Amino acid sequence: MTILTIGDVSRQSGLSEPTLRYYEEVGLIGPIARDEGSGHRRYDERDLDDAQILACLRGMGVGIEDMRTYQANRALGHAAAGEQRDLLLRHAARVEQEIETLRVHLDYLQFKAALWDARDRGDSTDEAEAALRVTAIVPKLQESIR
Known part of the structure; x- marks a missing residue:
């Protein structure tokens, strides 16, 4: 031993x-x-x-x-x-929710970076598309941080 x-x-x-x-x-x-x-x-x-x-x-x-x-x-x-299964699945569901929240945060950051990248390049078409994506995700973002 x-x-x-x-x-x-x-x-x-x-x-x-x-x-x-x-x-x-x-x-x-x-x-x-x-x-x-x-x-x-x-x-x-x-x-x-x-x-x-x-x-x-x-x-x-x-x-x-x-x-x-x-x-x-x-x-x-x-x-x-x-009971072990249920305990672990309860935590798995919590982790899935955390992943979903992080996915929204990641998408927001990437969409904002794309917007600033388009501005940096002077590409008004890409900037407008990125702005639409940012606008579309803001409600999900706001919900995730409440």
Whole structure:
């Protein structure tokens, strides 16, 4: 069995040491074994696996409560498969909405850049077309930033 320090787990999971301590404090990982002499945390492969999963969830914007639910459902295995699916699909829908919002922002920026490019080139036809695209997307942009 491999024994890992908090620094090892931090490097391999991408979570900071304070975050690992916090996740242990709130019950997302652990309890983590301690070295009898120093009292330092000693992680095993299962703890590292938990930390890596939590890092992925955190990176996708999953909050602490849903992480807690996810971890509890992992412990239940097949009995909680439906709940796990629903939790993940709920977050997938949120990410899809964020992507849609970012697409509107990207389109606006590209349309505005095209407008300024046409002005820079002195191309009034392209400028008029770009202005129409900007005007058309402004309502979507305004809705996305509310």
